[in-house]
Amino acid sequence: MSTNLIHAFGAFTVSIVLYRPFITKLDWFKYLFLTIASLITPFCARVWLSDEPQKQSQLASNTTEYPLGWPLYYLSPDTTNRIHYIHPDRLFSEPILLPDIIFLAIITATTVTVCGLLSRWQFAIIHVRPDCNPVFSALTRHVLSIVLVSLGVSRHPLLDYPVLRLLSPVMGVLCYMSGPFFVRRWKVICLSSGIPALVAIVSSFNVPGQWSTWSAIDWVSFTSTLVMVCNALDHIDAILNMYPYLITANPTVLARMQSPTTIEYWCGVAKLISHMPSESDLPFGPISDLETAIRLLGPASRSWKTMAALFPTNLRQDLCLLYAFFRTADDLVDDAPSLEQSQANLVTLRHFLHDVFSNDTTKPVELNPNDDLTLPSHIDWDHYRSLLPSEDVLSTFRSFARVSHYVCPRAMFELTDAWELDLKNEPIKNQNDLLQYAALISGTFGELCTCVIMYKTGYGNWRSDMIARKDDVLSKARSTGQCLQLVNIARDVIADSINGRCYVPLQYMNQPQKNYGVLKTARSPSELGERTLKSYAIRILALADQISDQAQNGIDGLPAEVQDSIRAAFEIYMAIGPTLRKNPGFPLRTKVPKHTQQWIALRCIYGFHNTMAHALQETFKRFIYTRIPTLGRLSAHVANQKRF
Known part of the structure; x- marks a missing residue:
């Protein structure tokens, strides 16, 4: 050459x-x-x-x-x-x-x-x-x-x-x-x-x-x-x-x-x-609202932004709009100054979702050249401007309206049911209740993200096209979101308690009424001690590990062009578990080091993810144990001793 x-x-x-x-x-x-x-x-x-x-x-x-x-x-x-x-x-x-x-x-x-x-x-x-x-x-x-x-x-x-x-x-x-x-x-x-x-x-x-x-x-x-x-x-x-x-x-x-x-x-x-x-000649509103969504995600969403950077631009753009709306709506309900205001915000959210998904074209609408044609014309935006606390919040509502035509209405209304459970202040009694809550709050969000992914990669509108829609893929996507929410709950045991929330099941507590009161009402997690708090977190992480295989299978049902990126996002978030377990204490908010996030992202996007690594490891073990039977018997003995 x-x-x-x-x-x-x-x-x-x-x-x-x-x-x-x-x-x-x-x-x-x-x-x-x-x-x-x-x-x-x-x-x-x-x-x-x-x-x-x-x-x-x-x-x-x-x-x-x-x-x-x-x-x-x-x-x-x-x-x-x-x-x-x-x-x-x-x-x-x-x-x-x-x-x-x-x-x-x-x-x-x-x-x-x-x-x-x-x-x-x-x-x-x-x-x-x-x-x-x-x-x-x-x-x-x-x-x-x-x-x-x-x-x-x-x-x-x-x-x-x-x-x-x-x-x-x-x-x-x-x-x-x-x-x-x-x-x-x-x-x-x-x-x-x-x-x-x-x-x-x-x-x-x-x-x-x-x-x-x-x-x-x-x-x-x-x-x-x-x-x-x-x-x-x-x-x-x-x-x-x-x-x-x-x-x-x-x-x-x-x-x-x-x-x-x-x-x-x-x-x-x-x-x-x-x-x-x-x-x-183009309306500036959609671009301005996108910039607002990016700004609102801010430095608090490091894992999300690392994940989003791996997606194709158009898909990343709409996922950011969806996630910004999800975060904003969650803050409206959870971080309102009073319970009455939280309930009022939840009512506003439900009315907004009803307006967005109703697509009521019977209302007389007068358009003028300055109208933003990317927005549904039947929604009274001035009405929501008077109800919402800031222009930034209204901006995220407009962004969601622009992508609402291909997201599942049922999943969005299930999200409001999860926020209503938060407002009821009822304790989570056992693991099944915790799994149900995680499925409502983040399992549904996983389903919504799947609708966006399928639409933006050319696999049809899963809101309206029942032929293109695959319910088994959506079900596995819910498992993926559910698994990530469990990790989030385990990480934020202390942070949630300080904010007056407790998602630890009563089943995990030696003295349920007392411990729940300390975490939820007194907001004093330090009274229970780091060891007890960390034991709660580790049990919740173990629950997440039990459904992680099904969550990984959900990724395999997505289009090939996004699988590696989604898997990178999943493993970056799941890395919180090992980081928390290795920490000698129990910090307020466990964070995966940035270099670890980057290494996981690099490893996954080049196709060498944990599933592949595990398969190679098992193949190597079988090869060695077949050639050296004594080593195989010794390994089995050690495994039995550990289980005992």
Whole structure:
């Protein structure tokens, strides 16, 4: 293999290994489309520049002609540095052409990979600013477009860079479509263009016996065009996800538009490109509410944010909206200043959910151009503004309304039943009551998350499509949420007691009435001592361990593209158990160290999760014990002694 191919392939290998767990369906299209486009770029350069007198005379003075126009490099076997042109009949037999094609494909794939790796950590829609000055957006679109197109048609000697002139009109069209988005994302675009361009320059300029005809400017132009195409697709995809009403109001078409593998998705992309709205024409409410949801999750949701970072952007966005509403609603009921206010907030929540899911279109509605068409029009938002404590809370309610058309109403109302149990202040008597409570409060949330995951990955609307809906998957998802809630209860025994809550079953207490009173009424967990409190937590963790296998099976029923991410989230949260057990005391709130969270996430997203590790361990044991029977008998004896 040529030296330049070795360098380029090494860079691509490193980048694809890092990005492999995060590759989305849209990324696969980028790889396919842009790689094919890059392979025909030299041919286009030949056609684009064939009308230049200098190039025509150069071609006429040679007995053979090079059909690509401007290759990556030429062999230079003599000392005259004379360019050797290739006749069309020798196009596929000339040895130099195959490395050229492979090299371009590798650089293209590397560029797409680096761009995806650098851009996925932020929501693309955040870089769309309808609240920005419309004059700035218009100038950005038109000025950049005019400058770039002018570079393409210019014949000035200082601009004699063939690839730059070929691709400048393409970049101009992309800037006209997504110019303001590019400007706000300039850091990612510069890095994503510069790194692959540097790889290409180093690889193509340091090849013994060859010299490159692509200058550094040509390579930067080539990678910049690829990065702009990737970001333009991200821009369009973000708008489709946030403003679906621009394309259609048909629920069936909307459900199919969630996956880039469907015709409906690309028809929506084509329609949006042909009628691309300016930023000022879009309502700012959905983006503002998303920013509020991200801010409200805050530093207290470290495990959630670590998990969410592993999901595809559009799925992560809607899951954040759902989780922010869940946290806000839970705080409205649990953290209200009085019991009466908590009960009033619960009533408001139930009325809101009834309004959201009723979809009452019989009410007369008058729309005006300033209305946010992403919101259900039959809901009186001014009424809820007067009932809710802050504008941030109302923002999370609006965010939930935007995703409510594909979440299960039954699960949401079961959540309100769980909050009602909290308000009744009735003790949890035994393990069965604890399991039931955990299933209500977080099992239902697991079911809601599953509805979001299935919808955003193109598996249909599980609220309305009974054919696509799989009840066994939802049942296992409830087990997953139930297991995580038990871990949460075990961790927060002290914190809950300080806040006047107690979820420890009376069955676990030697003196139920006294101990419950100390935890719930007196709010003085220290009177029971760390040893007693930790024993409660360990028993609850043991209960969670009993259903963890079923919870893991629930993950296996999810789409393949999210299984590793969900499993990482599950194991990050389950790591609270071992951390708590190993701690010599019992802290107020056990936290898994950040480096441990990152290691678990890294291990899971690359496919080496606990289930696989356990299977490999058991296989190794069987292999050893079969070869060394004495060791097997000794291991069985030790296990029996431990059980005894």
